[in-house]
Amino acid sequence: MHQRSGANVRPSKIVIIVHGGAGDWPSKLHKQGLSGVGVAADRGFRIVSKEGSALDAVEAAIVMMENNPVFNAGRGSTLNLVGEIETDAAIMDGKTLKGGGVALLRDIRNPIKAARIVMDKTDHVLLAGEAARKLALANGLAKSNLRLSKRVHAWKEGLRKLKKNGVLYLSGTSPEVLQRFLLKSSDTVGALALDNDGNLAAACSTGGVSLKLPGRIGDSAILGAGLYADNESGAATATGIGEQTMRLVISKAACDLMRHADAVSATTRIIRYSTMAVGVGTGLIALDRFGRHSVAHNTRNLCWAARTVDVSTAKMFGTRVS
Ligand code: GLY
Numbered sequence: 001m002h003q004r005s006g007a008n009v010r011p012s013k014i015v016i017i018v019h020g021g022a023g024d025w026p027s028k029l030h031k032q033g034l035s036g037v038g039v040a041a042d043r044g045f046r047i048v049s050k051e052g053s054a055l056d057a058v059e060a061a062i063v064m065m066e067n068n069p070v071f072n073a074g075r076g077s078t079l080n081l082v083g084e085i086e087t088d089a090a091i092m093d094g095k096t097l098k099g100g101g102v103a104l105l106r107d108i109r110n111p112i113k114a115a116r117i118v119m120d121k122t123d124h125v126l127l128a129g130e131a132a133r134k135l136a137l138a139n140g141l142a143k144s145n146l147r148l149s150k151r152v153h154a155w156k157e158g159l160r161k162l163k164k165n166g167v168l169y170l171s172g173t174s175p176e177v178l179q180r181f182l183l184k185s186s187d188t189v190g191a192l193a194l195d196n197d198g199n200l201a202a203a204c205s206t207g208g209v210s211l212k213l214p215g216r217i218g219d220s221a222i223l224g225a226g227l228y229a230d231n232e233s234g235a236a237t238a239t240g241i242g243e244q245t246m247r248l249v250i251s252k253a254a255c256d257l258m259r260h261a262d263a264v265s266a267t268t269r270i271i272r273y274s275t276m277a278v279g280v281g282t283g284l285i286a287l288d289r290f291g292r293h294s295v296a297h298n299t300r301n302l303c304w305a306a307r308t309v310d311v312s313t314a315k316m317f318g319t320r321v322s
Contacts, residue, residue, distance in 0.1 A: 013291040013309065016044040018061050018191040020071045020303040022239040022283030030303075030316055032070045037305035038314045040064040044193055045307035054193035054201035055093050055116075062089070062112040062203045065189035073189045074110055075146050077207020079155040080214050085146045087207055088221035089115045090126075094200030094229035103128040103221040108136045109144035112205045115221075117141070126221060146207075158211050188220055190227065190237035192287040200289065202229040202251070204237045218242030224252035234258035234266070234289055240282035240299060248274055254286050263288040264319075267296035271321040274298065285318070296321050 020037045044061035048054060066074025077085050089111035090101035100119025103126065105111050114136035118127050127135060137143070188206035195201075204227045206220040219226035219242035226242070228251035229235035236254035238245045245251075250270055257266035263286040274282045275298045283297030285304060295304050295318025305314035 014045070014048040014194060014196055015287060015291045015293060015306065015308050016041050016048060016057055016061060016191065016193040017285050017287055017293045017295075017306040018044065018065070018189070018304065019237070019239055019283065019285050019295070020065060020189050021187040022297045022299040022302040023187050024299065025301040025303060025316060029070060033303040034305070034314045034316065036065060036068045036070050037303055039068075040189075040191065041305040041307045041314070044191060048193055048195045051196055053197075054195040054199045055091065057193040057195065058191040058201045058203035059091060059112055059116055061191040061193075062189060062205050063110050066110050066112060066205055069148055069150070071189050072187050072207045073205040075144065076148060077146050077151065078210035079147065079151050080208070080212045080216070082214055083152065083155050084214060085207065086212075086214065086216070087111045087146070087205065088218050088226075089203070089205035090221050090223060090227055091115045091119055091203040092201065092223055092227055092229045093119070094202070094231040094235055097230060099125055099223045101126040101221040101223065102132040102136070103217040104215065105133055105136070107143045107146060108133060109142045109146070112203055113141050115203070125223060128217065128221075154210065162211065188226075188239040190239060190285060192229070192235040192237060192285060192293070194235075194287055194289070194291050198231065198289070200229045200231050200235040200287065202227040202235040202237050204239075209241065219245035219250075222246060224249045226251060228252045228255045230255050231289060232259065234263060234287055236267075236284060236286040238282060238284050239302065240297070244274060244278040244282050247278060250274060250282065250284060254284060258286065258288045262290075263292045263294035267294040268319060268321055271296040271298055275322060283318075295319065298322060
């Protein structure tokens, strides 16, 4: 049987990279978005720089973004077709390959904390709906009204546009519909970290695509699609239209490439393939096991920030790949 070689086979350098969503960020939100990802990256970096774990760092970074209404996650989540909140989140440990995800949560303030509870306290990988909510509440997580008035306004506006265009609901498969609606907003938050012990972790959280059908679960709850981490290759997390990402199992595909390629080459190749196979609408951040990070997308923007011992970066775009 193949033995995992463990974390101590290479010198590690601590890194955190986070994103606040791919899409078409209106210029009036750039400052807020960049500040939000910067604060989240700083929070996670403080943890790994004090010998904390990559897992704790990515969770803490996501909490910062879930609490920031500029992002489509936690407080600030977009609404589904009937005007409800349905959040998804997941977290994965590259050392053990353990992971946890939650889907269809309505009022848990920090869905990423619920995902961590699924990973740490159950034998399962994914829980959805009321059962996931009960587990979160039983473990002391806070409830919150996540339905912000700006999202209610956007939902009403979106319904009007759907009706005007004769569209019943947003499907992830029609480029025309995607261009007209989805890519006009930002999507999902994600974080990847490498700690002092050489361990990688990944996490992501989202309100999902706006005007989705009730009950729809996206990639951000699902290991392999929305995120993946494996100490023997790398960590990756996706943003954009979850239906595209799930069909390509994009984060696992990126990690598989990082066994032999660096993060830049892996993300560029995956996004190029994604554009060809399923169209535009996806972004991907990756961190290989040597601490090299990368951001690639076929959307107009992807808001991200990274911290290493030497470098601090925050940008509204990475490598745009067509
Ligand atoms: N990428 C988030 C979603 O599609 O739900």
